[in-house]
Amino acid sequence: MLDAWRDQGSGAEPARFEGDIAGRGSLAQRADAAAAVAAQHAAAVDRDGRFPAEALAALKEGRLMGMAVPRAFGGEGADIAAVADACFRLGRSCSSSALIFAMHQIKVACVLRHGAGSPFHDQVLADIAAHQWLLASSTTEGLNGGNVRNSAAAVEALEDGSIALDRDSTVISYGAQADAIVTTARRAVDAVGSDQVLVVLLRDHYRLDPGQSWDTLGMRGTCSRGFKLHARGTAAQVLPVGYDVIHARTMTPVAHVLWGAVWSGIATAAVERAQGFIRAAARRAKGQLPPGAVHYTRAQTALRSLRAMVRDGATRYEAALADETLFSSLDFNVALNLLKVEASETAVSAVMSSLRACGLSGYRNDGESSIGRHLRDVLSSPLMINNDRILASLATPALMSAVPTGLMD
Structure with missing residues (x-):
């Protein structure tokens, strides 16, 4: 098998597909169909802390795993707004399914933007579209305290020309269910922790030894347990662009937009339940409104703000793709990093206000107005790449930014 990968990485032309999508329905329609399946199993996924297999099967049946892959490789060339919309629709039904889909699409974006033209990575894109592969991410290690811009494990060049990577990953979401893992690592054994690369490992490339379990308050279906990752492969699997570029130009902005879309979906579901209760x-x-109506108003206001944030983030990212100088601008980087902080906190506020609108009915776990699952899931949002870490990293750029002197500046 390793010889076959070497062939793929040595100039072999990847399989390409035209991707006939006639009769499948629009992306939104297919996302709604998958969301309907996810909704049927969301309670069981949460209760049992199990992988949302039914929702992922529906996403694959709808050919959505490769929706952002270019048409030349069999995908549909969807932009970030379309992918975010699919995340939002899933988020209204099952938080875990939506977050898994978002994390997969983030990795697809990294491979697409920074591996395109590399025969191995072109083939990966084609296989995602053809076989609806699920990509997982491994960026967190036991010793880095959640700092994804510092790696302990290194890519080791072996004498036979292959590479080895042994990594203690405190979290690999749905690692046991993925078809491939995209992981950060030090460029070489003598590289510093911040000199990182991104490596695509297909299932046959690695072994996962289970580590820390995943028994959490919310987002239980993401199955984000720890693993020791032991991988062998070829140098062709390393993306040709350094992770510092990938992180700034794709990983961070795409993650913050798609995560925000997921949280918007969760908040929307909570607000809908609050609306039904108030009505x-x-x-x-x-016709007399109950006391909780004031909290419903707050929830609706927060939701409108949240959706506007995510739409603005998607627009900014598309503008940067058209003019890559924007990726280096202070305004872009501050805005896309703050999107994560502000969206996560606003989502928590919207869901909490929805709970207060419903009162005890929302607090219960056994009624149509229950908001317990939504609250538990959305509480993960400020903790994913902790908001305090992001705000601390933005302190210096914020001091360098001009303070507006006019209302419309």
Whole structure:
């Protein structure tokens, strides 16, 4: 098998597909169909802390795993707004399914933007579209405290021309279910921790030894347990661009937009439940709004703000793709990093206000107005790449930014 990978990485032309999508329905329609399946199993996924296999099967049946892959490779060339919309639709139904889909699409974006033209990575893109592969991410190690811009494990060049990588990953979401893992590592054994690369490892490239378990408050279906990753492969599997560039130009902005879309979906589901509760209470009281209505107003306001943030982030990213000088601008980097902080906190606020609108009915786990699962899931959002870490990293850029002197600046 290793010889076959060497062939793929030595100039062999990857399989390409035209991707006939006639009769499949629009991307939004297919995302809604997958979301409907996800909704049927969301409670069981949460209760049992199990992988949302049914939702992922529906996403694959709808050919959505490769939606962002270019048409030349069999995908549909969807832009970030379309991918974010699919994340949002899934988020309304099952948080774990939505977050898994978002994390997969983040890795697809990294391979697409920074591996295109490399025969091995072109073939990976074609296989994602053809076989609906699921990509997992491994960026967190036991000794780096969640700092994804510092790696302990290194890519080791072996005498036979292959490479080895042994990594203690405190978290690999859905690692046991993935078809491939995209992982950070030090460029070489003598490289410093910040000199990183991104490596694509297909399932036959690695062994996972289970480590820390995943028994959490929310997002239980992501199955984000720890693993020791033992991989062997070829140098062709390393993306040709350094991770510092990948992190700034793709990983961070795409992650913050797609995560924000997931959190927007969760918040929307909570607000919808609050709306149903308030309307039902008003009908029973012959039009008199219950006390919780004020909290519903706050929830709706927060949701509108949240959706606007995510749309603005997607627009900024598309503008940067058209003019890559924007990736180096202070305004772009501050805005896309703050998107994560502000979106996560606003999402928590929207769901919490929805809970208060429903009162005890929202607090219960056994009613139509229950918001417990949504609250537990959305509480993960400020902790994913901790907001405190992001804000600390932005302190210096913020001091360098001009303070607006006009209202419309």
